[in-house]
Amino acid sequence: MKKGTEINRGTRSYATKDNRFAIQTFSLSRKFGDLVAVNSIDLSIEEGELFSVLGPNGAGKTTTIKMLCCLLRPSSGTATIMGHDIQKDTIAVKKVIDVSPQETAIAEHLNAWENLSLMGGIYGLEKEEVKKRSEELLEMMGLTKRAKDKVRKYSGGMKRRLSIVMALVSDPQVLFLDEPTLGLDPQSRRSIWEHIAELKGKKTIVLTTHYLEEADALADRVAIIDEGKIVALGTPQELKDSISDIQVMVVKAKNLTIDVIEGLREKYPEVKEVEDGIEIKAKEFSFDEVVDYLRPRGVVIESTSRKQPTLDDVFLHLTRKELRE
Amino acid sequence: MRFMILAKRNFKEVWLDPLSIGLVIGLPVGLLLMFQPIGRLNPFFTPTILAPGIAVYAFTMLTFSSGMILARDRESALLSRLLTAPLRANDFISAYSLPYIPVAIIQIALVFGIGRLLGLEISGNAGLVFLVIFVMSIGYIGLGMILGSLLTSKQVPIVWTAVNLLTIFGGAWVPLEALGGAFQRAMKALPFAHAIDAARAVMVHGVGFSDIAVDFYWVLGYTLVFFALGTILFRRRMVE
Numbered sequence: 001m002k003k004g005t006e007i008n009r010g011t012r013s014y015a016t017k018d019n020r021f022a023i024q025t026f027s028l029s030r031k032f033g034d035l036v037a038v039n040s041i042d043l044s045i046e047e048g049e050l051f052s053v054l055g056p057n058g059a060g061k062t063t064t065i066k067m068l069c070c071l072l073r074p075s076s077g078t079a080t081i082m083g084h085d086i087q088k089d090t091i092a093v094k095k096v097i098d099v100s101p102q103e104t105a106i107a108e109h110l111n112a113w114e115n116l117s118l119m120g121g122i123y124g125l126e127k128e129e130v131k132k133r134s135e136e137l138l139e140m141m142g143l144t145k146r147a148k149d150k151v152r153k154y155s156g157g158m159k160r161r162l163s164i165v166m167a168l169v170s171d172p173q174v175l176f177l178d179e180p181t182l183g184l185d186p187q188s189r190r191s192i193w194e195h196i197a198e199l200k201g202k203k204t205i206v207l208t209t210h211y212l213e214e215a216d217a218l219a220d221r222v223a224i225i226d227e228g229k230i231v232a233l234g235t236p237q238e239l240k241d242s243i244s245d246i247q248v249m250v251v252k253a254k255n256l257t258i259d260v261i262e263g264l265r266e267k268y269p270e271v272k273e274v275e276d277g278i279e280i281k282a283k284e285f286s287f288d289e290v291v292d293y294l295r296p297r298g299v300v301i302e303s304t305s306r307k308q309p310t311l312d313d314v315f316l317h318l319t320r321k322e323l324r325e
Numbered sequence: 326m327r328f329m330i331l332a333k334r335n336f337k338e339v340w341l342d343p344l345s346i347g348l349v350i351g352l353p354v355g356l357l358l359m360f361q362p363i364g365r366l367n368p369f370f371t372p373t374i375l376a377p378g379i380a381v382y383a384f385t386m387l388t389f390s391s392g393m394i395l396a397r398d399r400e401s402a403l404l405s406r407l408l409t410a411p412l413r414a415n416d417f418i419s420a421y422s423l424p425y426i427p428v429a430i431i432q433i434a435l436v437f438g439i440g441r442l443l444g445l446e447i448s449g450n451a452g453l454v455f456l457v458i459f460v461m462s463i464g465y466i467g468l469g470m471i472l473g474s475l476l477t478s479k480q481v482p483i484v485w486t487a488v489n490l491l492t493i494f495g496g497a498w499v500p501l502e503a504l505g506g507a508f509q510r511a512m513k514a515l516p517f518a519h520a521i522d523a524a525r526a527v528m529v530h531g532v533g534f535s536d537i538a539v540d541f542y543w544v545l546g547y548t549l550v551f552f553a554l555g556t557i558l559f560r561r562r563m564v565e
């Protein structure tokens with residue numbers, strides 16, 4: 001079992017440098033003007049661990065990854081990758097990492113082969129090795145047939161697929177995947193997932209995603225970040241368990257007024273308007289209490305029911321934000 | 326030599342842009358042909374006198390094209406991906422400069438080749454002329470690296486206009502003696518007039534290296550400074 005899986009909400013223990021970890025961050029922070037994009041993040045990721053970073057738009061996921069890849073300078077704090085400091089030892093860091101950026105990053109005038117050889121060559125790989133790996137990667141992404149076409153002529157999804165596998169040519173020790181499956185069709189998404197699952201245990205992988213299923217199925221541990229801070233950290237199961245005591249009540253009703261909903265919000269922290277009614281989330285409440293509140297206010301209740309919390313609920317509960325807009 | 330693979334990609338980028346390559350190569354040829362009839366009337370406009378100025382003026386296109394490609398790539402996701410690879414600033418600068426060396430050689434060959442057909446004469450050592458002019462062309466590529474590292478692709482053309490004007494008034498079109506005074510001295514501090522004067526001295530008067538040594542080192546020094554500055558600026562842009 002991994003260590004340090006205790007659910008962590010805001011409280012942080014100051015990490016000390018430890019070579020067991022592939023990635024360690026020490027109060028890593030980044031500001032853009034007045035905006036604090038990443039706010040004092042402390043993480044220790046073990047070698048071979050698949051670590052997923054989850055968070056709404058603008059949470060600071062990409063900013064964190066860019067700092068770990070030496071593209072952005074931390075405003076304060078620092079981090080190490082395989083023991084190398086990201087600010088002092090950039091070349092040593094760059095030798096062991098590779099990144100699939102959130103944005104599609106390919107050379108438009110080259111074909112898929114040439115794009116992959118470009119990456120292989122830059123990392124100093126032998127031609128034969130690059131060729132062998134490229135063949136596998138193109139096959140995996142279903143690009144073999146189009147491999148000799150200029151990538152300028154590819155569809156958006158094809159470009160995306162190529163962009164992802166370009167991070168895999170160099171066979172890095174530490175791999176950063178920034179929303180790798182964004183904009184892919186289900187089949188390509190599944191191939192990527194399968195490939196990531198194969199790499200699991202062999203490489204240290206940091207994966208950002210909006211798909212909870214993705215994190216749930218693949219990750220050893222998940223960090224949920226919001227507004228630059230870690231709001232929860234643990235295995236997927238631990239995260240789900242952490243809100244298992246939370247109940248969700250679905251009320252289908254008519255005549256719900258804004259005043260009534262506001263009134264409910266004062267009693268219960270999470271009241272969400274859904275189609276034909278409302279969803280109330282709380283640690284403890286009784287149906288009678290809710291019904292007794294609604295009836296005298298002219299609300300016509302059609303049905304009430306209880307729902308199992310989903311992973312999306314975990315996220316919503318912690319960040320009070322929808323994961324996908 | 327990991328940068329070679331990137332240089333190869335950039336080489337394609339340069340040669341697959343027919344408009345820019347057409348301008349880079351077409352400009353000196355056009356100028357030479359345009360001045361040809363005038364040269365018959367005014368001795369200042371003979372191919373022998375004009376060729377060095379035309380060549381150096383044409384090199385401003387190297388600055389423009391190399392600066393634009395670097396600035397544009399710096400704005401692209403591809404370069405930000407390549408910046409996470411174990412390459413250093415000088416690898417990037419090499420990879421973006423190298424593809425322009427054959428372009429510069431083609432420019433020089435065209436100016437002097439066509440000039441020759443139009444009656445250009447070199448009384449001194451042709452190799453010496455090539456050396457000075459060639460080092461100057463590398464300097465202009467270095468200027469492109471400065472512009473491309475420092476500026477956005479929108480700003481490059483604006484600043485490049487200044488490079489262009491400095492070249493025109495630095496001896497490529499306007500004889501410095503005609504300007505005189507402080508302006509002449511200022512222009513003499515730049516390398517452009519030195520390259521042109523040195524090449525002309527060899528072509529017209531047949532002087533040897535020792536006579537143009539100062540000019541040559543002036544040009545070489547600037548070229549090295551341009552590259553050093555380009556590399557430093559690029560390095561500073563590698564991490565934001």
Ligand SMILES: Nc1ncnc2c1ncn2[C@@H]1O[C@H](COP(=O)(O)OP(=O)(O)OP(=O)(O)O)[C@@H](O)[C@H]1O
Pocket residue numbers: 032035037055056057058059060061062063064102
């Ligand atoms: N170069 C920049 N200049 C100014 N602000 C920036 C810059 N890059 C990011 N930000 C801001 O930092 C915050 C975090 O952005 P970041 O890209 O890290 O979010 P994210 O979690 O990756 O979001 P998404 O899910 O949308 O990709 C945002 O508010 C964003 O506007």
Ligand SMILES: [Mg+2]
Pocket residue numbers: 061062063102178
């Ligand atoms: Mg992002």
